[in-house]
Amino acid sequence: MRACVLTATGGIDKLQIMEVPDAPAPQAGEVRVSVRAAALNHLDLFVASGLPGTAERFPFIVGADGAGIVETVGPGVTSVQPGDRVMINPGISDYSCEFCRAGEHSLCVNYRLLGEHLPGTMAELVTVPAQNAVRGPNLSPALTWPEAAAFSLVTLTAWRMVVTRAQLRVGETALIWGIGGGVSLTSMRIAKLFGARVIATSSDDAKLAAARQLGADVTLNHRTQKVAQEVRALTNKRGVDVVVENVGAATWEDSLRCLRRGGRLVTCGATSGPQAALDLRRLFWHQWSILGSTMGNAAEYAEIVRRLGQGELRPVLDRVYPMAQARQAFERLANGQQLGKVVVEVRS
Numbered sequence: 001m002r003a004c005v006l007t008a009t010g011g012i013d014k015l016q017i018m019e020v021p022d023a024p025a026p027q028a029g030e031v032r033v034s035v036r037a038a039a040l041n042h043l044d045l046f047v048a049s050g051l052p053g054t055a056e057r058f059p060f061i062v063g064a065d066g067a068g069i070v071e072t073v074g075p076g077v078t079s080v081q082p083g084d085r086v087m088i089n090p091g092i093s094d095y096s097c098e099f100c101r102a103g104e105h106s107l108c109v110n111y112r113l114l115g116e117h118l119p120g121t122m123a124e125l126v127t128v129p130a131q132n133a134v135r136g137p138n139l140s141p142a143l144t145w146p147e148a149a150a151f152s153l154v155t156l157t158a159w160r161m162v163v164t165r166a167q168l169r170v171g172e173t174a175l176i177w178g179i180g181g182g183v184s185l186t187s188m189r190i191a192k193l194f195g196a197r198v199i200a201t202s203s204d205d206a207k208l209a210a211a212r213q214l215g216a217d218v219t220l221n222h223r224t225q226k227v228a229q230e231v232r233a234l235t236n237k238r239g240v241d242v243v244v245e246n247v248g249a250a251t252w253e254d255s256l257r258c259l260r261r262g263g264r265l266v267t268c269g270a271t272s273g274p275q276a277a278l279d280l281r282r283l284f285w286h287q288w289s290i291l292g293s294t295m296g297n298a299a300e301y302a303e304i305v306r307r308l309g310q311g312e313l314r315p316v317l318d319r320v321y322p323m324a325q326a327r328q329a330f331e332r333l334a335n336g337q338q339l340g341k342v343v344v345e346v347r348s
């Protein structure tokens with residue numbers, strides 16, 4: 001089968017399109033999906049540059065997000081059948097440990113991600129547990145393959161952050177950094193669904209204009225404006241109820257300066273660096289909640305698919321590339337040019 005693979009770690013220069021052995025035939029409880037489209041995430045850039053713990057067997061198939069048609073099902077699979085159009089949930093858990101039994105699949109002790117620990121979706125075939133291949137809803141106009149591929153990772157991640165972890169409520173204000181990123185943009189759309197006020201940042205005025213079109217109440221250019229100062233002015237010195245973070249080192253101190261007493265900071269990433277300082281006296285005195293979040297559980301995934309079926313949270317696409325131009329797709333993401341999801345069509 002044709003696949004986009006890393007031939008070594010060391011960055012996106014090591015990506016190549018090549019023929020590799022087909023994804024294995026499905027075992028009991030698994031399905032093999034004929035992939036139509038795969039969407040990119042920042043995770044793919046970290047994997048390309050050599051994230052610790054990443055599979056070091058090359059060639060390694062990249063891609064966490066994907067959608068396609070069920071090609072074969074293994075013994076015992078009843079949830080889907082060959083020919084079904086499915087979206088792939090990239091978080092693979094063992095469905096048996098203490099945390100899985102409690103319904104918290106992204107806390108699984110054996111949690112693995114497609115395209116990071118397991119062969120990914122940017123290939124003509126991928127084999128996954130049946131629980132991870134979910135029929136897409138019928139929408140009008142119909143969900144396209146790139147939209148279906150772009151849905152899972154960012155929507156699941158943003159949902160758990162904003163709804164489950166930060167518990168954002170109607171009338172509250174959220175600060176969301178870097179609105180061009182998929183998780184940030186989706187977090188904003190979820191915050192608006194829940195009736196919150198959103199302050200969004202970017203270093204790019206064109207992205208800020210687009211964010212206002214998509215629902216941002218206030219936008220700040222974090223390159224030319226002092227975000228903490230502006231946020232305090234916008235909230236009568238009170239600060240915001242919730243900060244949605246995935247930038248890390250570069251924004252951490254400003255995030256804390258923007259947070260109200262008793263506020264919640266939720267983070268799922270550290271794209272600018274993982275080390276940040278925290279004065280514990282400020283933490284307890286202001287009674288902040290600092291919340292980590294990653295991916296989401298099966299119930300959260302079912303809920304976002306249900307919302308999609310109601311016409312909510314339909315993915316915002318940036319650009320779609322043919323498989324032969326997969327490296328250009330990665331370059332667009334690496335250069336931070338996108339607003340919304342960058343997608344590769346595996347089969348057109």
Ligand SMILES: [Zn+2]
Nearest residue numbers: 094097100108
């Ligand atoms: Zn588990």
